Amino acid sequence: MRDPLSKKVVTIEPSGIRKFFDIVSEMKDAISLGVGEPDFDTPWHIREEGIYSLEKGRTFYTSNSGIKELKIEICRYLNRRFGLYYDYDHEAIVTVGGSEAIDIALRAMLDPEDEVLVPQPSYVSYVPCVVLAGGKPVIIELKEEDEFKLTREGLLNAITDKTKVLVLPFPNNPTGSVMTKEDLAEIVPVLIEKDLFVISDEIYSELTYGRDHVSIAEFPGMRERTIVINGFSKSYAMTGWRLGYAVGPAAIIEQMIKIHQFAIMCAPTTSQYAAIEALKNGDGDVEIMREAYDQRRNYLVKAFHDMGLSCFEPFGAFYVFPSIKSLGMTSDEFATKLLMEEKVAVVPGTAFGSCGEGFLRISYAYSIDNLKIAVERIERFVKKHCE
Structure with missing residues (x-):
């Protein structure tokens, strides 16, 4: 019998994040700091709008590109927050999460062997999505001494005559790094001169600390x-x-809608109505959550420094990316031993690219009480393995 599986799919490694999440989910009294998911409930007024949409019987397909009112609110939000203007009718699409948007953007833009520049460490889906779209990922290593930012030199060194797209993953998961206006100004002339397109993943744009996105x-x-x-x-x-x-x-966007139309049809109707409410009246909720994350961020950065571990100060997202190079363990070895010995789950930096070796991603999208318990356990583990 012939092999039923696609060679392209078989060669893609499973997510390094889920490995530890699956183990900790069956471990009693374990604390997981591995998944990038807010510990807050969706604000009640947003949930209420979703419930109301169901009560009103709004359970049918929407337009492929999304509910008109939602697209209008998205464009209004981008205009008031960042001064960006988009035509809701032709330049916007509502998707099943940001991940689908990344996927269909790449599929709409790539021909076989087109090269896509992917700065790493970064979100686990970029490289597999490039491969599945038939493109060739080219990795740009982001360095701690550059604050994990994409530099003009790093960009220029990676461009070839086959380069078509740059993935710009800022604020960054897993490092928390952000690109300021001055940082972006350094690479914009290169992108224009080399005629490159950009997929700018701004899912953490509202979660920045001490600087605007x-x-x-x-x-x-x-x-x-x-x-x-x-x-x-x-x-x-x-x-x-x-x-x-x-x-x-x-x-x-027109070609992205075409792919979305055949693969998905439309994003969940209930979610779209809830999102309209979020954009109209959710600014205060975002501020409350951002302040809580900032408190946790400061606590963790200080905690790792107090342990004697180098920890880059993140200015975006909700992750810290401490270095464990001084302990003489690989990232995977540290994460595995920490889970087994102290019942704390973190993600090895290598889940986000090979240049993440020697680092860990720790999410602070968890309560401060849980973070304090986890820090006590991590500190005990570090002291034990420094002896």
């Missing part, structure tokens, strides 16, 4: 070559609602 699409000459990806999971604590969106040039 800047979209690369704000720069002259970049709007027409950028797909902005965003969504509701992180800022509004709506992970299970599975709702994201993309905005960009009409020609690209």
